[in-house]
Every structure is written in C-alpha cells, then in structure tokens.
Amino acid sequence: GYNDFNTFYMQAASGTKGGSSGSPVVDCQGRAVALNAGSKSSSASAFFLPLERVVRALNLIRDCWDAFGIKSESVYIPRGTLQMTFQHKGFEETRRLGLRNETEQMVRLVSPAGETGMLVVDSVVPEGPAHKHLEPGDVLVHINGEVVTQFLAMETLLDDSVGKEVNLQIERGGVPLTVKLEVEDLHSITPNHFLEVSGAVIHPLSYQQV
Template identity: 70%
Template structure:
C-alpha cells in the first residue's frame, strides 16, 4: 500500500523509542504525518516525482507521526560496500565504513533560543542540517580537526581528535553461568547516564 504524507520537519532529533534500550543519536530524521504502521520499517519514502528520498524508520503509536531516515549517509555506506566488490562480482571483503565521533550529542536549536544564550548573529552562518559536519567527522577518524566555538561571547578555536565510533561499540560478550557480560555501549551510557553518575 502507498500512504500519502506531508513532511513537517527536516531536523527531528532521534526519537526515544525505549527508556533503557537502543536509541539513535546525532541522526536527524524527517518527521511527517503519514500514519505508518508496524512492519513498514525500511520501506522507501518517495517524492512526487518517484525519487527515493528517505527510509521509513519508525512511528509513534500515540499519534500519526512517522520518522524517516534521510538517504545521504545510507548512500555513502552503500557506495563503500560496492567499492569492496571486484569487477567479476565475487564476494566482497568486509567493508569498513568509517564513523567519526567527538563523543557528544548535537541538537538543532532555533536562532532565537541561541541568541538568548548569547550567540551573535555575525558569529556564523545559520545551519539547517549537520550533513557537512557528519561528512567531515566520518572522513577524519584518527585525525585532529579545528573546532571553533563561542563561550561567553568569546570565540575559541580548539583542536580535537576525531574518535572511531566503532571502537566504543561493543562487538563481543562473555557468558558466565547464564549471565552475559559485555562492555557498556555508548547508547546504553546515554540512556543510563543519570543512574551511572550516582554510582561511586
């Protein structure tokens, strides 16, 4: 079936699907009122000209809101996977898809809100998406980048080393007497940080 919908937001932060489960971060979704149902996750979102622009990623049961994942980074990952296959079409080697991180969570904020916090209009251009920054981080894993920030009205330039998101993502576990022990993931820390900060 094909459901029509109207795109309402292009900067929707990752939905909180579970209080203590996996929730995405630093990924900004398209929000629409299309009333998608369970089982449609991963289906394409097409524009009026038939071009795929996003993937259906989730919805809320309490309203008709649906969340679509833009294809920019999906296409990048697909091209990296394709690049691992030889011209004869044999099975590719394991594709490495770099994911850079500064181990911080970014948020879209309106200019009026940031101006109340002291950000001046002449400080920087108005940013409507993080795609340029995502590309810079993903292509700079292990290298230092210059980051310009404004703190208390004073512009600062700091050097930060871009980390590898895969290195802080658990890829093994240990099972002992029915219990499973594994490293704490970045997603779990984000979900449980208030509890973990109380542990001394």
C-alpha cells in the same frame, strides 16, 4: 525509547507498523527518498531517515566490489565520532546562550537560504575526545574553518577525518574559543562481544547508552 542523535529525520503522518523499520520510503514518482525508522502509533506519526549517509555507505561498498570483488560484509565504512551530541537550536536560543551579533550575521550570510539556527553542544561523554574541552551550551561555529550549522555537514567532516585532528571554533557565553580534537573511530568503541552467564547477558555499554 529512541537514542539516536546528531541527525535530522523526516516526519510524516503515516500508519507504519512494527517490523517495517529499514524499509524504503517511496515518493509518488517511485523514488526511494528515505528509510522507515520509527513511528508513534498514538498520533500516526512516522519518522524517516534521509538517504545521504546511506548512499555514501552503498557507494563505498559498490566501489570496493567493483575494484576488488570482495564481499560487502568485509567493506570498511569510516565512521568518525567525538563522543558528544548536538542539538540544532534557533538563532533566538543561540543569542540567549551568548552568541555574538557579528557571528550570527556571518553565519546567516554564508549559510544556505532559510537556515534557522546553529548546532549547540548537548552532552559530552566522560573520557571521550571532547571531555574537558567542550561543555553543554557551547555554540559550534566552524570545523576546520568551515561554517557548520547542519548535522549532515558535521558528520561528513567527521567521517572523513577518522584518526585525524579537527579544529572546532565555538562560542561559550559570547567568548570565541578554538579546540583541537582527535576524531575517534566509531567502530572501535562499538561493543562486539558479550558474556552470557546463567541467563544473564553482560556486555560493555554502547556509545548511545553512555
């Protein structure tokens, strides 16, 4: 039932229950390391959201509070989107999609030790920035000249580029392609109103539902 994407989660055998979503996950040294996101009761599996982007939002709120003394709910947290989803696929899978050997070797050379794969386009929202430019199965190589194989690095670049253009280098069936896309403001396409008529609620579809 979850429709989150473009992020990694931590997984652990934990018996978390409903109502605990958003609560901190604390390690044996008392440090908050993640937020509880969801669980599967049939297998006692729980999924935790890492804190990197949470810390970013907290720092933005704190900086605005210190500088201007404004209320936290009025702080703007930039969120960029290309209205598309990626999946992280192993190098064996990217080779089947046509990734060239020289590209794989280059990515392995510049990536952190232990990298196991690359980001591959999974879906593109019609009429979004990537529509008619990217297709499912395209393998992401660079964003603005930087090799990107992890969701965190990709989301960081997009959040820092709202309203700007980014250059994506991909490989499609072994053919290198470069596309220039404008990063949209995720807040601008997030529904913020609804209409209630005789018990029915009518509202625009969210990005996740689309």
